[in-house]
Amino acid sequence: xxxxxISDQLHEEIRKASTTMxxxxxxxxxxxxxxxxxxxxxxxxxxxxxxxxQLVQADVQVGEPIHE
Numbered sequence: 001x002x003x004x005x006i007s008d009q010l011h012e013e014i015r016k017a018s019t020t021m022x023x024x025x026x027x028x029x030x031x032x033x034x035x036x037x038x039x040x041x042x043x044x045x046x047x048x049x050x051x052x053x054q055l056v057q058a059d060v061q062v063g064e065p066i067h068e
Contacts, residue, residue: 004029 006014011025018028038050045053 014028014032015025017023017032018025021028021031023031035047035050038054039045039047042050
């Protein structure tokens with residue numbers, strides 16, 4: 001693990017997003033970094049397509065109705 005220096009303004013935005021998304025500040029930062037890297041590597045994919053691809057790779061049943 002390393003230390004990444006970011007601006008105070010970005011840290012505040014991460015803090016607010018982490019509260020909304022129910023993640024720790026570190027988890028929110030890691031999520032944004034991962035999605036950003038995937039977006040750069042797959043510039044033709046939408047955010048929704050990237051998320052769906054990640055869910056499929058994690059073997060989550062995407063698009064299947066959830067039966068209670």
